[in-house]
Amino acid sequence: MTGLVVVGVDGSASSLAAVEAAAREARLRGAGLRVVHAFVWPATHVPFGSPPLGPPESGLQNMVDRMVAEAVERARTVWPEVDVSHVVLSGEPLTVLEAQSRAAALVVVGSRGMGAFVGLLVGSTAVHLAAHGRCPVLVVREQPHTDGPIVLGIDGSAAGQKAVDFAFAEASLRNAPLVALHTWTTWNAPMPAPQDPSMPYANPPGALAEEEERLLAEAVAGRQERYPGVAVDHRVVHGGTREALIEASRSAQLVVVGARGRGGFAGLLLGSVSQALLHHAHSPVAVVRGAGERH
The missing domain is CATH 3.40.50.620 (HUPs)
Incomplete structure (x- = not known):
């Protein structure tokens, strides 16, 4: 490289x-x-x-x-x-x-x-x-960790794909494991297609969690083949994104996030999650802008 x-x-x-x-x-x-x-x-x-x-x-x-x-x-x-x-x-x-x-x-x-x-x-x-x-x-930060995993915040957005690529490349360069972390709550998770079309809002228990696990798997799909030496830990967390990533940063050598997530308001250049990490993360933070994001 x-x-x-x-x-x-x-x-x-x-x-x-x-x-x-x-x-x-x-x-x-x-x-x-x-x-x-x-x-x-x-x-x-x-x-x-x-x-x-x-x-x-x-x-x-x-x-x-x-x-x-x-x-x-x-x-x-x-x-x-x-x-x-x-x-x-x-x-x-x-x-x-x-x-x-x-x-x-x-x-x-x-x-x-x-x-x-x-x-x-x-x-x-x-x-x-x-x-x-x-x-x-x-x-x-003044005293960054030199060990620990690379933590990648994933939201499943198209704009976040460049952050995924960057995180895998960094993990490979540093010979470090990668934690692919995705969070969700009942209020921000996309509703999966109902199994019974006559009841559009009815889903069996666990359907939302399964949908979020699928989203995470799809977001990192194909990278393992390109970076076979990178060990990936998939983590789906039910909770707030900022809190989960800040907590994960305690033991990380680097946290990687996109500039804006799928919940960002149109026109914003930097999302609330990336800003929160810049202010409160315990490790260095890499912010990666997505393809097509305006400057």
Whole structure:
């Protein structure tokens, strides 16, 4: 597998954790790694270079250079075999990283950057990039698990198929088991066709659960043949989707979800489940946009 892995850095501990995760992804994929920093000029007229009366190592340019150099060195230290490049671009982080995502196989960011407000569990750049990125977006916590399964949230929608493909590929690359998790409640489960047409709302006990198990099986059909080395655990849970996936993330090394599920409102770029996971999951979260979803 090839393709460029892009990681956004801002000097925070979260972004350095993202650099390590991105370097690992690049090594697994046989891809190059690009370290990207988006530089926003301050509102005050601060010179980019060293001030005339200050020490030569001061100034915004030197600060940015040191930050990027630290990120590049971190990547090369943890995975020396990865080809690492770097670039500093003027602009808002979301705008810069969204543009980078157009030619990337994966964009990796930390869950919270230097500009995050105290108390927020995830920064606005991570949430907005997950909604607008043109490739899968991986949001990393400061201390991600390096073992455990890949957890895949499945809702049976056509838009979620790209997330299924991504999760199987990740499980194969990481040599990790895959938990395919689907949740349902009596209120959101599609009604199966009645066995007695004269009683359209009558179904035997267990019919809804069986229908949901069938939906899960169909959603992952064909992937086992493509990834025979991936052990898959099918889990159908009667309960809330957000709660089940957040709980499963406690022991996972990665949770993969689509950007929007079958219950999403038209026009929304990011669904409530993916947003909840970005804020509350205990593991890194990969958000994968579906084919044909508008940006």
